[in-house]
Amino acid sequence: MNLLVLGAYGQIARLVEDRILKEDTNIKLTLFLRNSSRLNDLEKLPQVTVIDGDIENYADLTAAMKGQDMVYVATVDHSSNNIVTKNIIKAMKENNVSRVVFSNILGIYDEVPGEFGRWNYEMGVSSGIIKEAINSDKLLEESGLDYTTLRLPWLNDRDEVKYSLTHKNEKYVGVSGSRKSIADLVVRIAKNPNFLINDSVGVADPDTQGLDRPVY
Numbered sequence: 001m002n003l004l005v006l007g008a009y010g011q012i013a014r015l016v017e018d019r020i021l022k023e024d025t026n027i028k029l030t031l032f033l034r035n036s037s038r039l040n041d042l043e044k045l046p047q048v049t050v051i052d053g054d055i056e057n058y059a060d061l062t063a064a065m066k067g068q069d070m071v072y073v074a075t076v077d078h079s080s081n082n083i084v085t086k087n088i089i090k091a092m093k094e095n096n097v098s099r100v101v102f103s104n105i106l107g108i109y110d111e112v113p114g115e116f117g118r119w120n121y122e123m124g125v126s127s128g129i130i131k132e133a134i135n136s137d138k139l140l141e142e143s144g145l146d147y148t149t150l151r152l153p154w155l156n157d158r159d160e161v162k163y164s165l166t167h168k169n170e171k172y173v174g175v176s177g178s179r180k181s182i183a184d185l186v187v188r189i190a191k192n193p194n195f196l197i198n199d200s201v202g203v204a205d206p207d208t209q210g211l212d213r214p215v216y
Contacts, residue, residue, distance in 0.1 A: 001070065002030065002070070003020070003027050003070050005032060006055055006071065007055065007074040009038050012103075012155075012179050015183035016074070024190075029048045030050075031048060032060075032061075032064045055075070056079060057087075058090065061088060062091040062095060064091075065091045069193075070100070071097060072101045076133060078133075082132055082135050084136075085135075085140060089139060089145065099193050101150065103152060106153055106172050108151065112172045113171050115212040119212065137149055147198060148199055149200035154175060155179050155182070158178040159178075160178050161184045162178070163184075163185065163205055166202040167202075174204025175211050175212075176215040176216070181203065
């Protein structure tokens with residue numbers, strides 16, 4: 001199986017890459033990022049191809065898509081007019097790639113309850129990211145691709161894998177979670193591409209449910 005990682009130098013992406021390289025030699029990694037020299041340590045491995053490119057550049061993306069089976073978008077689309085999401089969808093269709101795992105944020109369905117939900121939404125509005133996040137999810141859902149949206153919590157670097165999943169029409173459970181937990185879920189999907197197909201899942205540590213601010 002050939003897996004293309006977009007935004008391959010991100011913290012969660014690096015955790016995913018390390019796990020796959022240790023656990024599954026049948027998954028071939030294509031790592032797409034700006035300044036690809038940052039991944040010189042991986043480029044020499046036979047399981048890895050590193051591509052220098054700009055996620056907002058359609059020509060770069062469509063070239064990277066050739067021969068892929070799955071795409072993991074390790075960044076949330078904050079781009080103007082959602083050019084990143086549009087480019088990814090177009091490039092996948094152009095190259096007959098159907099399976100995608102796409103990062104997004106919690107709160108895009110007004111699904112986060114309580115004081116934390118109110119605060120989280122205000123933070124999304126004040127930072128200017130909520131509109132693009134909502135539109136990105138709609139574009140993906142309507143794309144016809146076999147997608148999984150990961151609605152990420154406020155992240156921390158705790159050395160633990162502990163999370164529960166909620167679905168689109170369910171209230172979000174938890175406020176925070178570890179990057180290791182998100183990476184674990186991505187690896188599970190990479191190993192079993194039918195897992196959570198055509199679903200939007202909230203991911204968080206259930207022990208943080210009811211808190212009114214993130215846990216770091």
